[in-house]
Amino acid sequence: MQQNLTREEKRQQKLDVILRNAAKAFMERGYYKTSLDDIASMQNVTKPTLYYYIKNKEDILVKCEEVTCGRINAMLDEVMAKNISGYEMLYQFIMRYIGIIIDDVARCHVRHRGQMEDEMLRAQSIKNHKDIENRVREIIRRGIGDGSIRNCNSTILAILLFDSLNGLTSWYKADGKVDQNELTDEVLALVGSGVCRT
Amino acid sequence: MQQNLTREEKRQQKLDVILRNAAKAFMERGYYKTSLDDIASMQNVTKPTLYYYIKNKEDILVKCEEVTCGRINAMLDEVMAKNISGYEMLYQFIMRYIGIIIDDVARCHVRHRGQMEDEMLRAQSIKNHKDIENRVREIIRRGIGDGSIRNCNSTILAILLFDSLNGLTSWYKADGKVDQNELTDEVLALVGSGVCRT
DNA sequence: TTATATTGTTACCGAATAGTAACATATTTT
DNA sequence: AAAATATGTTACTATTCGGTAACAATATAA
Structure with a gap:
């Protein structure tokens, strides 16, 4: 039994490594410029071996998306269960969302979501994101309801928010010049109070 | 002479149509899933004919980028020449930027900038955007200087701003449900004052 | 009208690459 | 130890597609 578990664990670990390496390569070179042979050689195996782990x-x-959306939704479950104002929820969501998407697998998902060639998969991918977006709209509406958020179009606001947050994935490097805390502070300040001085 | 001009004009017009159709296809199906045969058949010509207009x-x-960056820079020239506060400049920039990027050629540029395979072209593309970003940073700095914009990290703010504005290209359809004026108002309200009520 | 430049076509090449079939080896279970 | 399962390889197929050479037609200029 324990050996079975170990085997299963090994398999899962190998899949994780494949996803992480593939995601990194997709972000650096692009999906179509990264061949399965490239990905295979990163794990020191041959291409057909990959087909033991991926369809x-x-x-x-798809798998990068599952992992990432799972994390985001779990985070939203936590944040939305708290007994705090809508604005505070939004604040915490932003803070933790930045923490989640600074990761190759998540960045890969953000960049490629809704771009699958298979129609069913593409529809599912779009739905996954819409679901998350709707949960954030719910937060915004709560904030408007309890008076902590200015009255606004929650649909547009949610989209603009995701655009700027997801945009981080294409330029922010965790080891770069911009500190994650400073970045988070600037985002929160901008979203919270805007740029106007008066 | 007049015939020469007409020929030259015809040529330019055909190139414009190629760019517009190709840009639209790239946005709908993606760059790699759109073949040159696809693009050629949209203009009712064959693939080798395209090579008379493009390298x-x-x-x-590259050509989509040249057109779009030209428009943006011309707009910035105008806006930055005015005798108004930094905040008002930023306001006008945003308003007119939205007008520019709601266009297939511009959307194609935004989505594919910095992704050329040729190293030189990629570097040039990145530089083109950095130059524009720097001009917006200059606006922000002016606003901080004249007191119309809250003190903040102009680098991060410029990037966040472009992320949310460029993000529009992937969801906003000029003929869709969201009115361009309402969209612009929401963006300006968010950037100006943020979401917080107090 | 004749020469020249422009615009277009057909037919093809070469390279890349996703996916598979058949076969080999290691590991676990009985 | 034997059977079964999991993991991996080599070799190959099929297809797509960017790009080009050679050739044809058309418009412009002399």
């Missing part, structure tokens, strides 16, 4: 190339994107 | 596939991206 096909596109399945890598 | 190669990547050159389409």
Whole structure:
């Protein structure tokens, strides 16, 4: 039994490594410029071996999405269960969202979501994001309801918020010049109070 | 002479149509899933004919970028020449930027900038955007200087601003449900005052 | 009208690459 | 130890597609 578990764990670990390496390569070189041979050689195996862990190339994107959306939704479960104002919820969501998407697998998901060639998978991917977006809209509406957030179009605000947060994935490097805390502070200040002085 | 001009004009017009159709296809199906045969058949010509107007596939991206960056810089020239506060400049920039990037060629540029395979072209593309970003940073700094914009990190603010504005290109459809004026108002309200009520 | 430049076509090449079939080896279970 | 399962490899297929050479037609200029 324990050996079975170990085998299963090994398998899961190998899948994780494949996802992480593939995601990194997709972000650096792009999805179509990264061949399965490239990905395979990163794990020191050959291409057919990958097919033991993934269904096909596109399945890598799907699996990156599953992992990332799982994390985001779990975080939203936590944040939305708290007994705090809508604005405070939004604040905490932003803070923790930045923490989640600074990760190759998450960045890969953000960049490629809704771009699967398979129609069913593409529809599912779009739905996954819409669901998350709707939960954030719910937070915004709560904030408007309890008076902590200025009255606004929650749909547009949620989209603008995700655009700027997801945009981070294409330039922010955890080891770069910009400190994560400073970045988070600037985002929170901008979203909270805008740029106007008066 | 007049015939020469007409020929030259015809040529330019055909190139414009190629760019517009290619840009639209790239946005709908993606760059790699759109073949040159696809693009050629949209203009009712064959693939080799395209090579009379473009150097190669990547050159389409380059030309979309030239057109778009030209428009943005011309707009910045105008806005920055005015005798108004930094905040008012930023306000006008945002308003007119939204007008510019709601266009297939501009959307294509935004989505594919910095992704050329040719190293030189990629570097040039990155530089083009950095230059524009720096001009917006200059506006922000002026606003901080004249007291119209809250003291903040102009680098991060400029990036966040472009992320949310460029993000529009992937969801906003001019003929969709969201009115351009309402969208612009929401963006300006968010950037100006944030979401916080107090 | 004749020469020249422009615009277009057909037919093809070469390279890349996703995915598979058949076969080999290691590991676990009985 | 034997059977079964999991993991991996080599070799190959099929297809797509960017780009080009050679050739044809058309418009412009001399």
